[in-house]
Amino acid sequence: MNASAKPERTRLSAEDWEDAALRLIADQGVGALAVEALARQLGVTKGSFYWHFRTREALLQAALERWEQYGEKEVISQIEAMPDPRARLPELFRRVAHEIAPHRVYAALLKALDHPQVVPVMARVSQRRMEFLTTIYSEAGLSPDEALNRARLTYAAYVGFLQLNFTLGLPRISHDEFDAYVEHMIRTLTPA
Amino acid sequence: MNASAKPERTRLSAEDWEDAALRLIADQGVGALAVEALARQLGVTKGSFYWHFRTREALLQAALERWEQYGEKEVISQIEAMPDPRARLPELFRRVAHEIAPHRVYAALLKALDHPQVVPVMARVSQRRMEFLTTIYSEAGLSPDEALNRARLTYAAYVGFLQLNFTLGLPRISHDEFDAYVEHMIRTLTPA
DNA sequence: TGCAATCCATACTCATGCGTATGGTACCGA
DNA sequence: TCGGTACCATACGCATGAGTATGGATTGCA
Numbered sequence: 001m002n003a004s005a006k007p008e009r010t011r012l013s014a015e016d017w018e019d020a021a022l023r024l025i026a027d028q029g030v031g032a033l034a035v036e037a038l039a040r041q042l043g044v045t046k047g048s049f050y051w052h053f054r055t056r057e058a059l060l061q062a063a064l065e066r067w068e069q070y071g072e073k074e075v076i077s078q079i080e081a082m083p084d085p086r087a088r089l090p091e092l093f094r095r096v097a098h099e100i101a102p103h104r105v106y107a108a109l110l111k112a113l114d115h116p117q118v119v120p121v122m123a124r125v126s127q128r129r130m131e132f133l134t135t136i137y138s139e140a141g142l143s144p145d146e147a148l149n150r151a152r153l154t155y156a157a158y159v160g161f162l163q164l165n166f167t168l169g170l171p172r173i174s175h176d177e178f179d180a181y182v183e184h185m186i187r188t189l190t191p192a
Numbered sequence: 193m194n195a196s197a198k199p200e201r202t203r204l205s206a207e208d209w210e211d212a213a214l215r216l217i218a219d220q221g222v223g224a225l226a227v228e229a230l231a232r233q234l235g236v237t238k239g240s241f242y243w244h245f246r247t248r249e250a251l252l253q254a255a256l257e258r259w260e261q262y263g264e265k266e267v268i269s270q271i272e273a274m275p276d277p278r279a280r281l282p283e284l285f286r287r288v289a290h291e292i293a294p295h296r297v298y299a300a301l302l303k304a305l306d307h308p309q310v311v312p313v314m315a316r317v318s319q320r321r322m323e324f325l326t327t328i329y330s331e332a333g334l335s336p337d338e339a340l341n342r343a344r345l346t347y348a349a350y351v352g353f354l355q356l357n358f359t360l361g362l363p364r365i366s367h368d369e370f371d372a373y374v375e376h377m378i379r380t381l382t383p384a
Numbered sequence: 385t386g387c388a389a390t391c392c393a394t395a396c397t398c399a400t401g402c403g404t405a406t407g408g409t410a411c412c413g414a
Numbered sequence: 415t416c417g418g419t420a421c422c423a424t425a426c427g428c429a430t431g432a433g434t435a436t437g438g439a440t441t442g443c444a
Contacts, residue, residue, distance in 0.1 A: 011391060011440080029306045031223060034431065046433085047392045056432065111303040113359035114221045122360055149376035153349055160352030161344075167305035168314055184341035189380065203410080203421060226401065238403085239422045248402070390441070397434075408423075414416090 012042060014052045014062065021063040026104040030112035033060060057117065064121045067105055071125075076132055085139040089190045092136065096158065097182045107162040130155050140191050154189050204234060206244045206254065213255040218296040222304035225252060249309065256313045259297055263317075268324055277331040281382045284328065288350070289374045299354040322347050332383050346381050 020038055035049045035056050042048075053059045075095060082088050096103075106125070112118045130151055137147035137154075165173065173181065212230055227241045227248050234240075245251045267287060274280050288295075298317070304310045322343055329339035329346075357365070365373070 031306070035433090036431065044391090045393055047394075049392095050433070051391060054433095110355055111305065113303065113355070114223070119360065126356065126360065145372070146376065149373050150380065152353075152373055153377055153380060156352030156356060157345055157349045158352065159355050160348030160350065163302055163305070163351050163355065164318065164348060168311065168318065180337070181341050181344055184338065185345055188342065188345060227403090228401065236421090237423055239424075241422095242403070243421060246403095385444100387444085388442090390439100392437105392439075394437085395435085397432105399432085400430085402429085403427085405426075406424090408421105410419105410421075412417105412419085 012044065012048060012052070015066075016042070017049065017052055017059060018063045018066045021059055022067055022105055025063070025108050029108050030060070030115055030118065035059070060117055064109075064118060068121050068125060072102070072129070079136070085136070086141075086191075088136050089140055090186045093182060093186050093190075097178070103162060104166065107166045110159060110162065111167065126155070137191070142191055150189065157185065157189070204236065204240060204244070207258075208234070209241065209244055209251060210255045210258045213251055214259055214297055217255070217300050221300050222252070222307055222310065227251070252309055256301075256310060260313055260317060264294070264321070271328070277328070278333075278383075280328050281332055282378045285374060285378050285382075289370070295354060296358065299358045302351060302354065303359065318347070329383070334383055342381065349377065349381070 017038065020042055021033060024033055024038060024041070033056070035046055039045050039049055049059075053062070075092075079088050079092050079095075082091065109118050109122055113122060133151035133154055134147050137150045138144065142150060209230065212234055213225055216225055216230060216233070225248070227238055231237050231241055241251075245254070267284075271280050271284050271287075274283060301310050301314055305314060325343035325346055326339050329342045330336065334342060
């Protein structure tokens with residue numbers, strides 16, 4: 001509401017625009033990514049934008065690549081470091097369930113799969129995560145076929161949950177109820 | 193490519209526009225719903241449209257309500273008519289899995305949840321389906337809490353699958369592989 | 385201090401897509 | 415057959431948002 005929205009009023013870099021783009025995408029979706037809106041939000045005008053990027057498409061591309069880089073590396077590596085394979089799945093489930101912020105961009109991109117630029121990025125990211133899940137299920141004792149199908153099921157449940165709760169506001173689930181849901185998921189999807 | 197695209201060249205009704213709108217939504221999403229594009233596709237001009245509808249928004253509203261009406265009534269009633277409660281879930285899973293066409297609109301609307309008009313419609317439809325699922329799980333022997341959570345999980349898996357396969361083209365799963373996945377889902381999500 | 389390179393503002397053009405105004409044509413009952 | 419209603423075409427106005435042209439301001443560096 002005051003000057004805190006425009007901190008320091010310094011000059012901008014391409015990365016600043018990309019970060020702002022990702023924030024806007026997380027909040028309002030890819031369709032709302034307009035250069036003049038972004039410029040207003042950053043306290044400048046289009047003149048600045050078109051110095052850093054050739055086109056709006058170029059910004060989206062750069063923002064997507066930046067998001068793909070930042071990735072989910074730390075979560076994956078931390079899970080892989082756990083000694084007991086059977087303990088990995090519950091831990092993964094609980095972690096993902098309680099860190100909502102990083103998934104907001106993914107949820108927004110999920111709704112923009114008609115846009116040609118986001119499809120390959122989402123395909124790569126989803127593929128990597130699926131392979132990771134498949135590996136964990138394998139190490140937890142499932143056969144290759146079972147592990148793959150269980151990974152598909154788990155990942156679909158994850159994606160569907162994002163849609164149904166982030167964007168659609170289905171019967172606003174309470175915090176305790178959500179925890180119970182996660183534990184139910186673990187019991188149902190994790191090999192006994 | 194020829195005249196078969198414009199059949200009979202008769203006059204149009206509001207319902208014709210609504211059906212065309214739903215077809216376009218299923219194919220290209222809510223964002224692609226433009227009156228001039230629709231008019232071209234129907235072989236007329238905007239002049240026709242604005243006789244039947246006051247605005248683009250009104251068309252979307254009418255189309256959504258029409259879609260909600262058509263509903264999933266027959267599937268639900270047929271499943272409910274089955275005598276053995278334990279047999280209902282596998283049957284439901286297999287049916288839904290093999291009738292893709294009716295779910296294309298739902299999948300498209302799922303990507304348009306930022307649009308204020310679609311949210312209430314999707315909320316109602318999803319809510320009804322969730323309640324139906326919860327009931328079936330209850331009748332199959334789960335406790336109320338377990339039934340609700342299992343319904344959430346199942347429905348999330350359904351929604352996620354739509355996203356990952358319709359829109360994103362993840363490693364194009366073959367027909368046999370898909371059947372195996374469905375059976376895996378039944379084994380995993382259905383009470384033993 | 386001065387001069388480039390970097391960064392940004394202002395003022396345009398242009399395309400798209402919604403909505404309106406108005407006149408024309410097809411169909412239907414009296 | 416004739417008038418009125420239902421349906422459609424054409425030609426606009428108008429807002430939005432991308433992209434361009436050009437000049438001004440600011441910074442790093444010699």
